[in-house]
Amino acid sequence: MVFKITSTKRNLAGSSLAEVLMAAGITGILALVLVSMSVLSGRSFAAFYNYVDLDDSNRIAMDTLTRDLRGCNRITACSSSQLVIEDADGANITYAFSSGTRTLTRTKATSSRVLLKGCDALTFAIAQRNPIGGSYDVYPTATPSTAKVVNVAWNCSRTILGRKANTENVQTARIVIRRQG
Numbered sequence: 001m002v003f004k005i006t007s008t009k010r011n012l013a014g015s016s017l018a019e020v021l022m023a024a025g026i027t028g029i030l031a032l033v034l035v036s037m038s039v040l041s042g043r044s045f046a047a048f049y050n051y052v053d054l055d056d057s058n059r060i061a062m063d064t065l066t067r068d069l070r071g072c073n074r075i076t077a078c079s080s081s082q083l084v085i086e087d088a089d090g091a092n093i094t095y096a097f098s099s100g101t102r103t104l105t106r107t108k109a110t111s112s113r114v115l116l117k118g119c120d121a122l123t124f125a126i127a128q129r130n131p132i133g134g135s136y137d138v139y140p141t142a143t144p145s146t147a148k149v150v151n152v153a154w155n156c157s158r159t160i161l162g163r164k165a166n167t168e169n170v171q172t173a174r175i176v177i178r179r180q181g
Helices: 007-013 017-071
Strands: 074-078 082-086 092-098 103-108 111-117 119-131 138-140 149-160 163-176
Touching: 017 103, 017 111, 017 149, 017 163, 074 119, 092 119, 103 119, 111 119, 111 149
Parallel strands: none
Antiparallel strands: 074 082, 082 092, 092 103, 103 111, 119 138, 119 149, 149 163
8 A cells, every 4th residue: 555645744744954954043043142141141240249359358458548547646657659657556557569569568567468459559648637728639748757648549450361350440548647646
């Protein structure tokens, strides 16, 4: 017995090459979109985590510097990259910026701690308390012994996959020494 397949049944029996290619193309495009979204989401998450970590370390460094300066007896030495203060207990605290290692280090006696990593630039400047008339600026001071205000500014950055992806905008502070030691 021989069965005869009509042309309409033959077309319904299998897929043509064009249909297979279309299905493979659509599947490939969907897979590419999903992979791209996963990579983009991963990079965005890493960049966000990196930025939050950078912001936290900047805040902790600024809080530490502010606490030490407000409670110090006096400034003993200052340059654009180093600040030495006399703490309330008479010990010296040194804040030193190293452009080679891109770090800000706090040293008191024999204890040393890195406060900032990935610091691109940092400057210290000392001034008097007296404001310049008509502005928010203070008079620069000639010696550490007359200084009552410390201006500090820094800029830090981090990289993700070898590219500079996060840059903390310049952190600046004008910190007034409260003690009259």
